[in-house]
Amino acid sequence: MRCGSAPRSPPPDRGATISNCLAHATENAPHHRAIDPMFHDKVKPPPSRLRRVFLWLILILVLLGVVEGMCAIFLKVVLASRAHFLIWNPDLDGARKAWTAAAGNWDDELGWPSPRDAFAPPRDRTGAKYNSDFPQPGHACASAYGASFVWGGDDVPLADGWIEQLSRKLGCRVANYGVPGYGTDQAYLRFMRMAQDEAPVTLFGIHPENVIPNVNQYRGFMGSGLSPAALKGRFVLDGEGRLEWIHRPRIDEDGFLHLLRDPARVLPHEYLLPDTRDGPVTLRFPYALALARVAVMPRLRVRLTGRPSWADFYKTDHPSGTLGLTTAIVAAFANEAKHRGKRALVVMLPGASSFRARAKFGEAEYAPLLVALAARQIEVFDPSPSLLVALGQRSYCELYAADCAGHFSIVGNGVVAEVVMAELRRRGLVK
Numbered sequence: 204m205r206c207g208s209a210p211r212s213p214p215p216d217r218g219a220t221i222s223n224c225l226a227h228a229t230e231n232a233p234h235h236r237a238i239d240p241m242f243h244d245k246v247k248p249p250p251s252r253l254r255r256v257f258l259w260l261i262l263i264l265v266l267l268g269v270v271e272g273m274c275a276i277f278l279k280v281v282l283a284s285r286a287h288f289l290i291w292n293p294d295l296d297g298a299r300k301a302w303t304a305a306a307g308n309w310d311d312e313l314g315w316p317s318p319r320d321a322f323a324p325p326r327d328r329t330g331a332k333y334n335s336d337f338p339q340p341g342h343a344c345a346s347a348y349g350a351s352f353v354w355g356g357d358d359v360p361l362a363d364g365w366i367e368q369l370s371r372k373l374g375c376r377v378a379n380y381g382v383p384g385y386g387t388d389q390a391y392l393r394f395m396r397m398a399q400d401e402a403p404v405t406l407f408g409i410h411p412e413n414v415i416p417n418v419n420q421y422r423g424f425m426g427s428g429l430s431p432a433a434l435k436g437r438f439v440l441d442g443e444g445r446l447e448w449i450h451r452p453r454i455d456e457d458g459f460l461h462l463l464r465d466p467a468r469v470l471p472h473e474y475l476l477p478d479t480r481d482g483p484v485t486l487r488f489p490y491a492l493a494l495a496r497v498a499v500m501p502r503l504r505v506r507l508t509g510r511p512s513w514a515d516f517y518k519t520d521h522p523s524g525t526l527g528l529t530t531a532i533v534a535a536f537a538n539e540a541k542h543r544g545k546r547a548l549v550v551m552l553p554g555a556s557s558f559r560a561r562a563k564f565g566e567a568e569y570a571p572l573l574v575a576l577a578a579r580q581i582e583v584f585d586p587s588p589s590l591l592v593a594l595g596q597r598s599y600c601e602l603y604a605a606d607c608a609g610h611f612s613i614v615g616n617g618v619v620a621e622v623v624m625a626e627l628r629r630r631g632l633v634k
Contacts, residue, residue, distance in 0.1 A: 210510070214544055218393050226425035235562075282486065282495070288426025289497050291483035293463040298429040302456045303532045304374060305431050312451050313389045316382065324590035329399050330380060335362050337376035338520055344375035344633060346400045348390045348536075349408030353381030356610025368620035373450040373633055384427075386416025387529055388438050391536045404632045407536050411550045411569045412513050417532065418474035418523045420449070421462065424482055425475065431459050438532060439472060440524065446531055474523045481523065511556040514568035530575040538583045548624060549576060549583040553590075555607045560601040561587060582630070589622040 264481040282290045308317040321325075325333050329340040332354060337343075347353050347366050355364025370377040381396055382389065387409055394405070419425060422433035436451040442564040450471045454462065464467040467476050484496045497503065516525040533549055540547035557567045567587060576583045591599065600607035602615030611619060627633045 214279075218463050227266050241572050245351060250401065271488070271490050278486055278490055278494055278497070288424075289483055289500060289503065290426070290486050291477040292486035293429055295460055295463060296462060298463055299456065301430045301609070302459055309432035309434075311453075312448075313385075313392060314451065315384070315431070315432045329378065330397060331363075331378035332366075332381065333361065334367060334370060334376060334379070336367070336371050337375075340378075340399075341401065342376060343378040343400075343402040344373060345369075345404040345406060345627075346397075346402040347406040347408060348377040348381060348394045349381045349387075349406075349552070350385040350390065350410060350413050351381070351383035352410040353390075353408035354379060354383050354405075355381075355616070356383075356604060358604035358610050359613050359616060363616055365611060365616040365619040365623070368617050371625075372620055372624050375633075381408065383417075384422065386413050386419070387532050388417045389435065389492065389534075391532050391539075395539060402544055404627070405540050405547050407533065407547060407549045408552050409533075409549060409569075410554060411511065411517075411557055411567070412554070414473075414516055414525050414529045414569075414572070416512055417528050418453070418516075418525050420470050420473045421466070423463075424466070424477065426483075429463065431515055434459075435463075437472060440527060440528055441533060444527075444531065446535055458507045468470060509563050510570050511554070514560065517568055517571045519571065526571055526575060529572060530579065533576060534579050534581060537579075547582065548627070548630070548632065549581060551583070551585045551587070552619070553585075555600060555603050558587065558591075584623070584626050586619065586622045588624070589625070590618060593618050593622055598620075 226609070260563055279291060281287065282292060291386045291488055308319060309315060310317055312319075322330050327333050328613055331340065331346070353364075353366060355361065355366065361367070364379070366377050366379040366381070377444075378400060380393060380400065382393065385393070387407075390407065390413075394407075415425065416422070417438065419434055420434075423429050428435050431454075434451055434454075436447050440451055441447045445452050452458070452462070454469070458469065466473060469478070477483050477485050478496075481500070481502060484493050484500070486493060501515060503516050506512040515521055516523060519526055537547045537549075544570055551567075551569060551573070553567060553569075557569070561567045567585070573583055573585055590602065592628070594601065598607075602618060604610055604612040604615070624633070
């Protein structure tokens with residue numbers, strides 16, 4: 204049998220000849236692969252472009268969900284920390300309870316103390332803080348107005364504030380009309396009300412942070428509780444630079460809840476409105492955006508530079524106008540004192556952060572206020588240099604009660620009293 208062009212040869216075995224022909228045919232045939240139907244079912248076509256896009260979208264959404272969850276948790280942590288003033292998340296049910304608990308017990312202009320509390324212990328019948336060394340009102344050699352750095356913090360006994368220690372050192376009554384939490388605006392108005400203050404000398408104590416409440420009406424925006432007593436009026440400057448008082452809103456319970464829901468509508472003159480430049484950030488979705496807004500808050504950025512968070516409020520070009528407003532309020536205080544035959548002395552009461560700023564930047568954050576008051580010929584005393592001299596080799600942290608922060612300690616109050624007494628005598632204000 205002949206296969207292709209194979210040469211002639213003796214007839215081979217018939218079975219071998221057939222095998223050789225089949226092998227030759229296989230080698231010269233086109234290479235076609237047999238397709239197994241079962242194999243065809245196992246091979247999957249590549250995913251379509253639309254399907255790939257859909258999968259990426261799912262992945263992105265999952266990642267965004269994780270990021271949102273983490274941001275929400277972080278913001279809740281901030282809300283529960285000392286930095287809670289950065290976040291606005293009013294509890295309306297809690298606000299209703301606060302309204303009921305307050306029961307109208309507030310001051311219609313200043314917010315607090317209420318008329319009932321203004322002359323109740325630990326105050327005496329004149330409204331001054333009770334002085335155990337000179338318990339009988341009248342014949343005070345000096346009086347003092349301001350916030351908690353005048354009243355004396357919760358960290359020390361009532362009798363050991365610097366006003367009370369000053370009173371003992373001078374051997375005469377110094378009437379303490381300070382109110383914790385007050386801005387300089389409220390302290391000034393309290394001075395206006397205290398017609399029974401007969402002291403020939405009056406001190407106006409200003410802690411540097413106290414200027415922020417001057418542009419604030421609802422203290423809840425500064426991290427205080429949701430009490431209706433935290434609502435007050437405020438001063439603004441008119442077109443000629445004169446003080447104009449914006450009254451505290453007259454609202455009922457529904458109006459108070461409306462204030463919390465829509466603050467801008469109820470308080471159009473509030474500088475620290477939520478979601479504004481210096482106001483707190485509302486806790487709401489998207490939480491990543493809320494966290495980003497917190498991260499770029501000016502007060503937070505300032506704090507990270509080593510300066511107090513309120514330092515920028517002392518700048519002449521700050522949008523709040525705090526410096527000009529505070530200067531006008533202090534000038535009004537000094538003019539009222541002069542009108543009543545008193546000599547007024549403004550006393551700056553620095554916190555630990557002010558000393559840190561002075562050490563790092565060469566001056567305290569409130570230096571522009573000192574310059575502005577001096578330009579108006581208002582007597583002002585910054586005790587910081589004298590306090591450092593009095594401390595000698597000791598740290599300024601010894602002036603404060605809690606880890607180089609907070610209010611003056613008992614020792615610190617004593618040092619402040621000594622320094623202020625020396626200044627009063629140097630100016631001829633006391634004997």
